[in-house]
Amino acid sequence: MYLSGTDVGVHGRPRDPAALPRLLLIILALLVLWPGLVLTEFNLATLVDPRNLDIFARFLAGFWPPELSSGFLTLLGKATLETLAMATAGLVLALLLAVPLSLISSHALSVSALARGQPSPVGRMLRYPARLLLIILRSIPEIVWALLFVRAVGLGPTAGVLAIAITYSGMLGKVYAEIYESVDRRPAQALLQAGSSRLAAFCYGILPAAAQELTSYTLYRWECAIRASVIMGFVGAGGLGQMIDLSIRMFAGGEVVTILLTFLVLVLAADQLSNLLRRRLA
Amino acid sequence: MTVRLDGVGLTHPGGFQALHDIDLSINQGERVAIIGPSGAGKTSLLRLLGTGLAPSTGQLHLLGVDPATLKGQALRRLRARIGLIHQSPPLPPRQRVVTAVLAGRLGQWSLLRSLISLCYPLDSAGARAALEPLDLQDKLFARCDQLSGGQLQRVGIARVLYQRADLLLADEPVSAMDPVLADHTLNVLGKVAAERQISLVASLHAVDLALRHFPRIIGLRAGRVLFDLPAERVSQAELDQLYSNDSFNEPVFADPVSAIAAASLEAPRRCT
Numbered sequence: 001m002y003l004s005g006t007d008v009g010v011h012g013r014p015r016d017p018a019a020l021p022r023l024l025l026i027i028l029a030l031l032v033l034w035p036g037l038v039l040t041e042f043n044l045a046t047l048v049d050p051r052n053l054d055i056f057a058r059f060l061a062g063f064w065p066p067e068l069s070s071g072f073l074t075l076l077g078k079a080t081l082e083t084l085a086m087a088t089a090g091l092v093l094a095l096l097l098a099v100p101l102s103l104i105s106s107h108a109l110s111v112s113a114l115a116r117g118q119p120s121p122v123g124r125m126l127r128y129p130a131r132l133l134l135i136i137l138r139s140i141p142e143i144v145w146a147l148l149f150v151r152a153v154g155l156g157p158t159a160g161v162l163a164i165a166i167t168y169s170g171m172l173g174k175v176y177a178e179i180y181e182s183v184d185r186r187p188a189q190a191l192l193q194a195g196s197s198r199l200a201a202f203c204y205g206i207l208p209a210a211a212q213e214l215t216s217y218t219l220y221r222w223e224c225a226i227r228a229s230v231i232m233g234f235v236g237a238g239g240l241g242q243m244i245d246l247s248i249r250m251f252a253g254g255e256v257v258t259i260l261l262t263f264l265v266l267v268l269a270a271d272q273l274s275n276l277l278r279r280r281l282a
Numbered sequence: 283m284t285v286r287l288d289g290v291g292l293t294h295p296g297g298f299q300a301l302h303d304i305d306l307s308i309n310q311g312e313r314v315a316i317i318g319p320s321g322a323g324k325t326s327l328l329r330l331l332g333t334g335l336a337p338s339t340g341q342l343h344l345l346g347v348d349p350a351t352l353k354g355q356a357l358r359r360l361r362a363r364i365g366l367i368h369q370s371p372p373l374p375p376r377q378r379v380v381t382a383v384l385a386g387r388l389g390q391w392s393l394l395r396s397l398i399s400l401c402y403p404l405d406s407a408g409a410r411a412a413l414e415p416l417d418l419q420d421k422l423f424a425r426c427d428q429l430s431g432g433q434l435q436r437v438g439i440a441r442v443l444y445q446r447a448d449l450l451l452a453d454e455p456v457s458a459m460d461p462v463l464a465d466h467t468l469n470v471l472g473k474v475a476a477e478r479q480i481s482l483v484a485s486l487h488a489v490d491l492a493l494r495h496f497p498r499i500i501g502l503r504a505g506r507v508l509f510d511l512p513a514e515r516v517s518q519a520e521l522d523q524l525y526s527n528d529s530f531n532e533p534v535f536a537d538p539v540s541a542i543a544a545a546s547l548e549a550p551r552r553c554t
Contacts, residue, residue, distance in 0.1 A: 184372075184374070186368075186370075186372040187372040187373060187374045189372070190366075190368060190372035191385055191388055192361075193332060193333065193334050193361060193366060194361055194362060194364075194365065194366070194386065194388065194389050194442075194445060195358045195359065195360070195361035195362030195363075195364075195388070195389025195390075196358075196362075196385070196388035196389050196396075197358070197388070197393055197396075199393055200388045200391070200393055200396040200397075201388065203396065203397060203400050204374075204377070204381065204385045204388060204396070204400065205372075205374065205385075206374075208374035208375075208376045208377040209374045209375070209376065211376070212376075281376075282376075
């Protein structure tokens with residue numbers, strides 16, 4: 001009588017109603033993923049083929065020892081600073097665009113949602129263009145922007161900064177808007193209901209809860225911007241990328257490995273900084 | 283007249299009708315308690331008075347205006363004059379108490395002042411003064427997630443006291459407090475309302491607290507006003523009728539008297 005609502009199996013155990021859909025989802029995921037592996041001609045055997053391994057080993061042997069001459073290290077230091085500056089400047093410019101757009105496109109601050117439970121059609125129509133702009137900004141890869149800007153403003157880090165600013169504003173704006181919507185909205189709604197403006201309600205009601213995640217995501221994007229600025233160096237946007245491009249062309253394996261180690265240090269540093277700030281904001 | 287409702291009904295988006303045809307007026311300086319069983323519509327009524335919900339039918343007047351006719355800046359000004367104490371205080375866990383209390387006046391402050399105060403509390407003396415009657419002044423710089431449920435509820439009350447609203451609304455303001463503290467807190471609320479000659483409308487689960495602290499009692503049941511009486515005229519019979527629950531009491535109703543009481547619920551009596 002007590003369990004009348006549940007399906008009881010043969011062994012008297014109640015049957016989990018979610019089990020079958022979950023199993024079907026797993027099978028579906030496998031069916032979807034399999035063609036992907038076939039299309040890309042993915043085959044682990046080619047990787048362990050002795051002939052390929054030999055080529056691989058000889059290629060790697062050229063990388064040792066790392067180049068540590070003082071002349072090279074001075075150049076490396078300058079390029080590292082340039083890369084860091086490119087990533088940071090690009091990210092700051094991206095923030096200038098991403099923060100206002102995320103505030104417009106997020107429906108966490110909807111005043112009309114107070115009374116109705118969901119935003120009014122007018123509000124939704126106004127938010128849509130902001131979302132669309134964010135999509136356009138991030139849909140074109142930064143490398144394409146960089147190629148474009150290298151032609152427009154000439155070789156050098158400026159092209160990289162602009163490319164990062166445009167693409168990353170799209171990514172940051174989208175994720176920021178989603179973070180605002182994922183935190184508890186009641187504090188901000190209570191403030192709006194007490195007559196506060198939207199921006200004040202955002203700062204007092206949403207920011208305290210979202211600050212940690214916002215910082216963490218921004219720093220992760222900064223880390224990505226460092227890597228992106230390296231890649232953009234290949235198309236002439238300066239920094240470590242241009243340096244690694246030159247070293248590879250000159251078959252200077254030692255130089256390449258020193259530059260790669262520098263990347264490792266940069267990413268480690270970004271990770272540590274992120275941890276530190278997250279702990280401070282917790 | 284601070285609050286007037288004429289035939290107000292409220293239907294939630296899901297189609298559930300929370301309030302039916304409510305006529306009610308509350309004068310300036312009046313202190314009113316709303317009591318009734320869970321799901322009677324107490325919170326819906328308070329959210330309506332706090333402009334958090336708009337009536338589906340009928341007319342609502344708050345502080346002399348109909349909020350449905352207001353938009354933008356004018357609506358914000360009206361909202362800044364109404365203070366609603368929420369049942370579960372909507373305070374961000376990582377915010378400091380001083381900031382949470384000062385947020386009560388965001389509706390009156392300029393944006394610049396709000397933003398500066400977020401970095402450095404501009405009126406910590408005012409926040410302290412709002413916390414003092416609630417005996418929380420020593421928690422001024424504590425973080426909200428370090429407080430207990432009862433303390434948080436008092437911070438929520440302090441925020442609304444700091445707001446200096448012209449109409450005080452409270453949704454179960456003392457539900458997380460022990461009886462002594464609840465008594466004291468309701469005393470503070472009543473005193474503030476009396477001093478400033480503003481109306482206070484509170485929903486309460488504890489009937490004894492309602493009868494002790496509020497001169498006027500409104501009994502709400504299934505979205506309708508069952509009675510609206512001065513506290514001293516609320517009798518046990520009215521309370522029994524207000525809280526009787528058909529589904530729980532069915533097997534207990536062996537004697538004919540209570541069976542009649544249960545039957546009379548089909549057509550609730552209206553006393554105004």
